[in-house]
Amino acid sequence: MPFPPPVTDLEQLKGHPAVAALRAANAAAVQAVKFDRGEMTLVVERSFLREGCAVLRDDAECPFNFLSDVTCVDRYPSEPRFEVIYHLLSIPRRERVRLKVRLEGESPVVESVTAVWPAANYFEREVYDLFGVRFTGHPYLRRLLMPEDWQGHPLRKDYPVEGYR
Amino acid sequence: MAHLASTPVLEPGQDRTMILNMGPQHPSTHGVLRVLLEIDGETVVRIMPDIGYLHTGIEKTCEAKFYQQVVPLTDRIDYLCPLTNNLCYALAVEKLLGLEIPPKAQWLRVLLNELTRINSHLVWLGTHAMDIGAMTVFLYCFREREDVLRLFETVSGQRMMTSYFRIGGLALEPPLNFFDRVRDFARRFPGNVDEYENLLTGNPIWGMRTKGVAKISAEDAVALGASGPTLRGSGVDFDLRRDMPYSGYENFKFKVPVSQDGDVFARYLCRVQELRESIGIVQQALDGMPSGPIKADAPKEDEDADGSTDLSLQNHHGRLCGSRGRGVPGRRVAAR
Numbered sequence: 112m113p114f115p116p117p118v119t120d121l122e123q124l125k126g127h128p129a130v131a132a133l134r135a136a137n138a139a140a141v142q143a144v145k146f147d148r149g150e151m152t153l154v155v156e157r158s159f160l161r162e163g164c165a166v167l168r169d170d171a172e173c174p175f176n177f178l179s180d181v182t183c184v185d186r187y188p189s190e191p192r193f194e195v196i197y198h199l200l201s202i203p204r205r206e207r208v209r210l211k212v213r214l215e216g217e218s219p220v221v222e223s224v225t226a227v228w229p230a231a232n233y234f235e236r237e238v239y240d241l242f243g244v245r246f247t248g249h250p251y252l253r254r255l256l257m258p259e260d261w262q263g264h265p266l267r268k269d270y271p272v273e274g275y276r
Numbered sequence: 277m278a279h280l281a282s283t284p285v286l287e288p289g290q291d292r293t294m295i296l297n298m299g300p301q302h303p304s305t306h307g308v309l310r311v312l313l314e315i316d317g318e319t320v321v322r323i324m325p326d327i328g329y330l331h332t333g334i335e336k337t338c339e340a341k342f343y344q345q346v347v348p349l350t351d352r353i354d355y356l357c358p359l360t361n362n363l364c365y366a367l368a369v370e371k372l373l374g375l376e377i378p379p380k381a382q383w384l385r386v387l388l389n390e391l392t393r394i395n396s397h398l399v400w401l402g403t404h405a406m407d408i409g410a411m412t413v414f415l416y417c418f419r420e421r422e423d424v425l426r427l428f429e430t431v432s433g434q435r436m437m438t439s440y441f442r443i444g445g446l447a448l449e450p451p452l453n454f455f456d457r458v459r460d461f462a463r464r465f466p467g468n469v470d471e472y473e474n475l476l477t478g479n480p481i482w483g484m485r486t487k488g489v490a491k492i493s494a495e496d497a498v499a500l501g502a503s504g505p506t507l508r509g510s511g512v513d514f515d516l517r518r519d520m521p522y523s524g525y526e527n528f529k530f531k532v533p534v535s536q537d538g539d540v541f542a543r544y545l546c547r548v549q550e551l552r553e554s555i556g557i558v559q560q561a562l563d564g565m566p567s568g569p570i571k572a573d574a575p576k577e578d579e580d581a582d583g584s585t586d587l588s589l590q591n592h593h594g595r596l597c598g599s600r601g602r603g604v605p606g607r608r609v610a611a612r
Binding site: 177241254256268 | 327328331333335336337339340371372374498499500501512514519520
């Protein structure tokens with residue numbers, strides 16, 4: 112299935128429920144938007160992330176009530192180095208959206224969304240463990256998969272695949 | 277063991293409760309995790325799971341692989357549903373490439389995916405029943421599971437680590453007698469499910485140990501990110517195969533079992549019904565199996581419209597190959 116080229120024009124995409132809801136809440140905080148291969152991606156400002164998530168969850172038209180995943184991409188060595196990615200699903204409306212927030216490499220930190228979706232608890236712990244991104248306001252930000260006394264964050268791109276020997 | 281000392285420990289709550297450590301080597305944990313339990317008699321009040329004992333760093337391993345080489349790794353994510361994991365990964369890469377998968381490959385994928393679901397549900401049912409005292413069900417379930425594993429072996433040469441799906445289709449044509457064997461299994465299996473249900477569904481001991489246990493409300497299930505039968509057992513009517521179909525599921529008719537009670541028994545009912553629905557889908561796939569190729573045509577190149585290609589394909593032998601995982605934005609990377 113050849114896909115049509117991606118759409119990145121905010122005006123063309125404003126009909127999408129997530130774009131409409133976030134623009135109504137804080138238009139300046141939506142940094143970029145992309146519709147590609149049937150998937151909607153929104154890049155939002157770091158300071159707006161938590162509020163934006165709450166707006167999407169409580170949207171009357173299309174409530175994104177389900178957090179499928181929180182993950183991260185390390186774009187080392189470019190800056191901003193980290194992208195924390197939130198995959199949201201609206202069970203009533205069968206709609207998906209992807210939220211991204213970009214963080215600089217030097218002490219990456221973003222507000223936790225555990226208060227919005229309790230499901231974020233373990234996802235954020237995993238991202239903290241493997242990428243070293245800290246989530247402020249997280250109730251229990253400790254390593255999840257690696258041992259407590261592990262050095263470094265294994266999924267960072269400057270961490271060798273074979274580990275340190 | 278040193279790190280265990282520094283892992284979090286629950287503070288004891290009221291005087292009557294007690295903190296108990298379970299695992300990581302407890303034989304009933306089925307996949308090793310450690311659980312700290314706060315118990316009040318036989319009731320678990322709070323738990324603190326400590327996971328990661330089986331973490332194998334698959335994502336990190338993928339960083340140094342070609343796209344094709346990742347398929348066998350996806351088997352190892354969960355040995356109960358290797359083909360499902362193969363499919364998830366293949367669908368993602370195919371979406372990146374914009375590949376069109378031929379109908380026969382799609383239908384075979386659905387057929388094998390549902391057999392995988394049956395395999396996984398049988399292990400769940402068997403071990404779950406055994407854990408709370410019903411040994412016979414375990415033996416029955418593993419008898420049918422063995423049939424499914426033999427079907428996997430017929431088609432892929434491997435019982436558990438199948439690696440049968442490829443980016444763009446399937447590895448091989450299924451052998452000549454494969455469909456007859458699946459048909460034979462599909463004919464027998466509904467009777468087997470009746471057998472399990474005869475032993476469990478109306479059984480008062482099974483009921484006492486599952487009804488009203490571990491209740492999850494619909495709100496909690498959604499907020500905590502539960503999915504599959506756990507979500508549907510709490511009364512949320514949502515199934516990706518029906519509501520957001522992928523890989524040709526829109527061509528199949530099946531019911532989505534939902535149960536309102538939210539306890540272990542409700543989830544049991546959902547899964548047992550799913551066994552019946554899955555074998556129905558297998559039957560439909562057998563009856564309507566299209567003919568034709570099992571691999572997609574390989575595009576000679578693939579480039580994003582914005583020029584940010586990090587994946588390219590060049591091959592004239594009908595085989596798809598991917599480039600290195602990390603591409604250089606804006607530059608075509610040579611494929612092998």
